[in-house]
Amino acid sequence: MSADDQPEYRRTDEWFDSEGVRCAVAVYRPTGTSADAPAVVMAHGFGTPRAVRLYAYAEVFARAGYTVLVFDYRHFGDSDGQPRQLLDIGKQLVDWTNAVAYARTLDGIDSARIVGWGTSFAGGHVLTRAGTGENFAAVIAQVPHVDGLAAVRATGLRRTIRVAPSAVVDQIRALLGRSPRYVESVGAPGDVAVMSTPDAAPGRDLLLAESGLKAGDYPETVAARVLLRIGLYSPGKTASDIACPVLMQIMSEDAVTPAAVAEKVARKISDVTVHIHKGGHFDPYVQPLFPVIVAEQLEFLKRTVPVR
Template identity: 65%
Template sequence: MATDGHTDFTRSETSFTSGGVRCAATVFRPTTADVAPLPAIVMAHGFGTPRAMRLYAYAERFVAAGFIVCVFDYRYFGDSDGEPRQLLDIPKQLADWRSAVDFTRTLDRVDEKRIVGWGTSFAGGHVLTLAGNGLEFAAVIAQVPHVDGIAAVRAVGLQHVLRVGPSAISDGIRALLRRPPLYIDSVGLPGTRAVMVSPDAITGRDRLLRESGLRDGDYPETVAARILLKIWRYSPGRTVAAIGCPTLVQIMSEDAVTPAAVAQRAAEKIRNATIRFYPGGHFDPYVDPLFSTVVADQLDFLDENVR
């Protein structure tokens, strides 16, 4: 198969184990006669979203540029195993990231010293956290990253916190009692009971589904509400000053989910940061017309820092 007339590639479905749980992964490989080791990119999606939601579009651009790409789903989400479903556990997701990187290093022809961490939204925070805590990436790409839990809570406002608070508390109690989760929508419009709320949330999600060839109901669009009791404490920006590898941070000017000013302040603490700003909201980078510009900047960054 091929994309946009570029280098042919193969795509295979596989998996790795993290914490005893099978995590689904898709591996893209260039088909070339060259046997030299290749750089690799490890990718995962944001808050409660499976890898099938437009990440393959990025992966196809990267493999056409000569990278091996591993795109994975966290345990409890997408095509991965684990119960209960739709449980967002931050330490376990970070462990899944480490397992995915270790797995990618074992793939044939991967140059284990040239592994790139690529994350978007919540996963953008994950790759920053991992790089800031010693995981040896050759480079990091953090697209619209979550960097400050308290800032994220402030962005949605007190009324929204009060709206979703009872669900969070109820599910926290259910967790203590080892009962099935109480779920809440991952995205919604302002005034609704959902985690990420913005005027463009529903239209953004629908475009992601449509552009990915998915339909409503292909994947659950909920998350266990207990994460709302913890998300305010998760601030990847606290450790970004320790990041030593080249890092691209891509920020949307009208981002209502991960505020631009907060992301910029965090990015400026990174010693070797490239910061790019774009007009639009949190869901715009994944689809055209902005997608082509965003991924072109990622490819330029990779060409300069990883080749």
């Protein structure tokens, strides 16, 4: 399919149910095609709503003939769920299961060819789902979280000490049924924030700008209790059980999901394509690297899950 005859798409804003909570999902359906299309199911990383750059990827895939579903986890973005900004790893994995199940109910979908697309924390989620029984046709994991202890080590002792009191207080408040203690998701070095590497705040600002958003359009906090659990969440543990093709894109200077650890996990996957790029954790989403990253993803899709 050449660039000149790529089909266009239409977008509808829909909902699916996840344990009684409505999750928002944007569905991009290619037009001008008659055969059932493969579907790409997408979600964002740590505490980030789908509106931050994911639509740019979805538009590329939809123009190439793929149906694309981009969803927000419960408690985040345009989805329901109280309290807000609550990142529960187990619940997010269930949201993934329910999003994929919803995709399989849609007309015009080839239900046997569903692709899981995740970035950063969600890159870990799609690897976890693929390694624990989800029947994906393929997986795209962009700068994925693969090892909890490695992520904690990458954070560094000083930054960990800064956020630890908030995490403990929030966990106590949760046990008492009180509202969350929040911590900033992104901050400058020295701030009390989950990600406070030198590239974090500038990277966040670029993502917002290229998404047509500004600071304050969406909350940029997370209930701090999740920080007590990140070190225990290691999607790489089930990587050897993944049966479908996987594309893993790694950044050589990634200070959030270290490259060496991601490469080690990639070697456990039987059918894996690895691309390593120079840059940091936030570079794949924006210029000048974004066109390269999304072109690799599209080439992988066309090779492993082609549009018929």
